[in-house]
Amino acid sequence: MRIVDRDELSRLLTMAEVIELVERGFLLLHQKKVLMPPRSVFNAPYHEGSLLYMPVLIEDDRPYLVTKIITVYPENSRLFGLPVLQGLVLVFNAMNGTPLVALEASFITAMRTGAAGGVAAKYLARKDSKVASLFGAGPQARTQLEAVCSVLPVEKCYLVSYQDPREESFAGEMGEKLGIKVVITADRKSAVEQADVIICATTSRTPVFDGSWLRPGTHITAIGSFKPEVRELDSETIRRAKIYVDSREAAREEAGDLIIPVREGVVDWSKIEAELGEVIAGEKNGRENPDEITVFKSVGLAVQDAVVAIGVLKKLDSGR
Numbered sequence: 493m494r495i496v497d498r499d500e501l502s503r504l505l506t507m508a509e510v511i512e513l514v515e516r517g518f519l520l521l522h523q524k525k526v527l528m529p530p531r532s533v534f535n536a537p538y539h540e541g542s543l544l545y546m547p548v549l550i551e552d553d554r555p556y557l558v559t560k561i562i563t564v565y566p567e568n569s570r571l572f573g574l575p576v577l578q579g580l581v582l583v584f585n586a587m588n589g590t591p592l593v594a595l596e597a598s599f600i601t602a603m604r605t606g607a608a609g610g611v612a613a614k615y616l617a618r619k620d621s622k623v624a625s626l627f628g629a630g631p632q633a634r635t636q637l638e639a640v641c642s643v644l645p646v647e648k649c650y651l652v653s654y655q656d657p658r659e660e661s662f663a664g665e666m667g668e669k670l671g672i673k674v675v676i677t678a679d680r681k682s683a684v685e686q687a688d689v690i691i692c693a694t695t696s697r698t699p700v701f702d703g704s705w706l707r708p709g710t711h712i713t714a715i716g717s718f719k720p721e722v723r724e725l726d727s728e729t730i731r732r733a734k735i736y737v738d739s740r741e742a743a744r745e746e747a748g749d750l751i752i753p754v755r756e757g758v759v760d761w762s763k764i765e766a767e768l769g770e771v772i773a774g775e776k777n778g779r780e781n782p783d784e785i786t787v788f789k790s791v792g793l794a795v796q797d798a799v800v801a802i803g804v805l806k807k808l809d810s811g812r
């Protein structure tokens with residue numbers, strides 16, 4: 493069985509390709525060509541980390557069984573200089589169970605999570621969005637910004653400082669890579685007020701901005717929280733916005749950004765407008781006017797990893 497490391501993956505995959513793959517993955521999920529049990533999250537006792545097991549069956553041109561096994565240690569970058577996410581994606585032939593390829597998971601996770609934000613921005617953000625404001629300076633924030641820049645004419649990004657030592661290199665490297673101006677700011681309110689698109693890609697357990705600061709027409713993508721008691725968005729943001737998710741079922745299980753406002757009685761679950769797959773299929777509307785505030789809440793789905801891993805396998809098989 494072939495093993496594909498991070499360097500090879502970064503040579504094989506572009507963000508534009510991953511956005512296309514992930515968009516197709518959301519559509520396949522909506523068309524019920526994907527069987528995806530809820531992922532299991534095992535919070536390791538005595539350790540500040542979790543082990544996630546994310547299996548999926550995809551019936552596309554050929555059937556594949558894919559699973560991601562990944563650890564999430566939120567304090568890793570601060571305490572040990574290690575990635576928050578580490579693990580493997582394994583692809584099997586679904587007809588005979590033969591393992592086909594193992595891929596390093598953190599690169600795929602960052603690319604597919606960024607790509608989900610890119611797909612959401614394509615359908616939900618204003619087409620003339622020029623200013624992005626970003627919470628988080630880790631690997632997820634990098635690919636979120638890259639994906640948004642590949643679908644919208646972003647010229648400037650405000651990176652909201654949280655005293656992360658990686659912020660300077662983030663601003664320099666991403667500014668150069670994407671050909672945009674990245675400005676580090678400590679002024680959360682002004683960053684939110686000026687944004688066309690806001691990206692939350694943090695490990696924060698509590699809201700990172702006040703929803704009353706949002707101006708009409710803003711799109712927000714929030715990818716950080718995946719536990720019921722953890723959220724990056726406050727209840728006011730959820731109350732004011734049209735809400736889109738990757739999966740209703742997963743959101744109700746895991747998305748503190750929605751679970752907490754529902755528990756508070758601020759909104760109920762009918763507040764979710766659509767899953768992204770329904771919008772891609774043309775069955776539900778994305779943005780309908782320039783004044784709407786839209787939120788895409790992602791908890792992350794195994795199908796996103798699976799379509800990217802299968803995409804890599806096909807590239808390897810075809811020798812590209």
Ligand SMILES: NC(=O)c1ccc[n+]([C@@H]2O[C@H](COP(=O)([O-])OP(=O)(O)OC[C@H]3O[C@@H](n4cnc5c(N)ncnc54)[C@H](O)[C@@H]3O)[C@@H](O)[C@H]2O)c1
Nearest residue numbers: 576628629630631632654656694695696715716790791792
């Ligand atoms: N939805 C998904 O599919 C998905 C996939 C992968 C990772 N994630 C989640 O994304 C998050 C980010 O992952 P990462 O690997 O980039 O983490 P990281 O630790 O490398 O970076 C987190 C960043 O958040 C910033 N931050 C923390 N609290 C903040 C606050 N209150 N205000 C502003 N900034 C704050 C930190 O300074 C840091 O820059 C994690 O919570 C991870 O679990 C989600």
